[in-house]
Amino acid sequence: ATHSLFLLPGDGIGTEIMVEVEKLIAWTNSEQLTDFSTDTGLAGGSAYDRHQVAITDEDVAKAKASDAVIFGAVGGPKWDNVPYEHRPEAALLRLRKEMAVFANLRPAICYPALADASSLKRELVEGLDILIVRELTGGVYFGEPKTITDLENGQKRAIDTQVYETYEIDRIARVAFDLARTRNNKVHSADKKNVMKSGVLWDEVVKGVGKDFSDVELHHILADNAAMQLVRNPKQFDVMVTDNLFGDILSDVAAMLTGSLGMLPSASLGAPDPVTGKRKAFYEPVHGSAPDIAGKGIANPIAMIASVAMALRYSFGMIELATRIENAISAVLSDGLRTGDIAQDNRKTVGTEEMGAAILSK
């Protein structure tokens, strides 16, 4: 095989929607459009149930050795009380850090057929196409100290540390500017430089990188205002670059605006290898493991399938095949097929399998 994929379905609906990915890959392989080998591992609660860790060292090694990881979703109430270091999310955090996939690309696209599903007025979201570029391996997620200590009188003190160094901001800014050039040449950089020193450095470094991209418009925006402006008038944005924690929140707001949450994929990319030029890569839907609907065969597989399309585009340069898949998704939606999460009057509600099959047949 030319390329290796490592599949980590995870928990909840993750396992159900990954089945549709396997069918898609089997088909592209059989059509000789791709030559993928696949291997499958355990992550999150399902890994904990088997191995008492959120992910095994062996599976982390496989993820690092693969050309791309295709990840489902992790978590669920079943694992609410497992030890903190083994909670399902720990799998995700460990993979991000060890794979060093610092650039998290979260497109927020409003599918025309779904504009009415948005809680915003149609005219504000129709045609929306924002790309949030979130720093993924630094900031308060990984900074040390990160501790809870006992004080006197039964009091405790909890500490998390937001740390950023110049190089971390520089490289994520370059990713954002490069992507802006393939889009509308506009970047908003969001931070809280009015209260955070990391925001001051963030802004300074992004502005410095901006000088190398004089053809790209650069705007500074405070993160709280960015959240507001996303709600007020999201179409003012094209690419938004921000840190790990603000990116977590702002990308979720942006995703929710589109009314297409179950449709949105994401990509997390590492630095290009100096010799081969290859980047470690990790693809996952923006939505979670939806334990409430897991096991019912009704989950929406579109974000998961769109994540594979992103892999084809960003890891394997198969732009045409990626576009074909994306168009197939749009076409199926235009035909009126819907899963339960996006059900509409006068549209046909189908299950996970039927939706996957419909996309495949397009």
Next chain:
Amino acid sequence: ATHSLFLLPGDGIGTEIMVEVEKLIAWTNSEQLTDFSTDTGLAGGSAYDRHQVAITDEDVAKAKASDAVIFGAVGGPKWDNVPYEHRPEAALLRLRKEMAVFANLRPAICYPALADASSLKRELVEGLDILIVRELTGGVYFGEPKTITDLENGQKRAIDTQVYETYEIDRIARVAFDLARTRNNKVHSADKKNVMKSGVLWDEVVKGVGKDFSDVELHHILADNAAMQLVRNPKQFDVMVTDNLFGDILSDVAAMLTGSLGMLPSASLGAPDPVTGKRKAFYEPVHGSAPDIAGKGIANPIAMIASVAMALRYSFGMIELATRIENAISAVLSDGLRTGDIAQDNRKTVGTEEMGAAILSK
């Protein structure tokens, strides 16, 4: 005088809208509804221009000695390049910290007359009434270390520190639960306990406090999901309690949802004095200094006037007068009067002064 108010108009539209507050107070005093003494200080850029600091020690002392501070807004491009420690926002941060007003109450109310101004569909926001209770004197805003250091090769490292101790979470949680009892007995507590130790402690302490309020429903929600759910279906929330940084963002999202940003006040309260029971208090509009429209006499004074109503309610127990002012605001809006920020077809657009006068005459 029975009560002292310290007015800090600040910058931009802050000075214009504070004029309407002065007229209101002159009237309530003359009607013997109140017996306020007032004094006025400088904060933000206007203080910097005069004294080269964001606020003088003398004005901080006056703020601490007053029964309530009525604050306008600070900031503007004019002061973009002043030294970091003297930037306009520093006034706000210093006052919060030195007055120890840890409990920031940010109501997000959708005025019926303005429901169409929201970017959300009318049915999702009509009747919306959320109260965000934000911790205001701790967390990443004030934690140490908070530094930028030079490394080798021209690299820098920036650090901000999120710190919370049990007592800080305990007291803000009690404020939230107490307020929930005067409303719908429901509290959502938002944190990122899946990645932050401060979130783990936050959740543990809030749940502990919740045991003393068994009549109040307590829900945990991750901060990123809270941001999404605010956009998806805001009416599911009543009181939301969260830390300083998440509160900054979530309260801005909530405010923007209502379409009534220029209408929203906020209160920041300290702990009751063990002897007198008095709380230090700080009232300000949620909106900023709007430098783009400053000096034109078109700013919306409603949030500023509503902040005085909040002061009457929370600092002086004058519930009836507070309600009268709030009803006057609603009445003026129902009569069809609008400032430019909320202008609508078939409604009359008026300036700051005319809006202030109309509310006063009601």
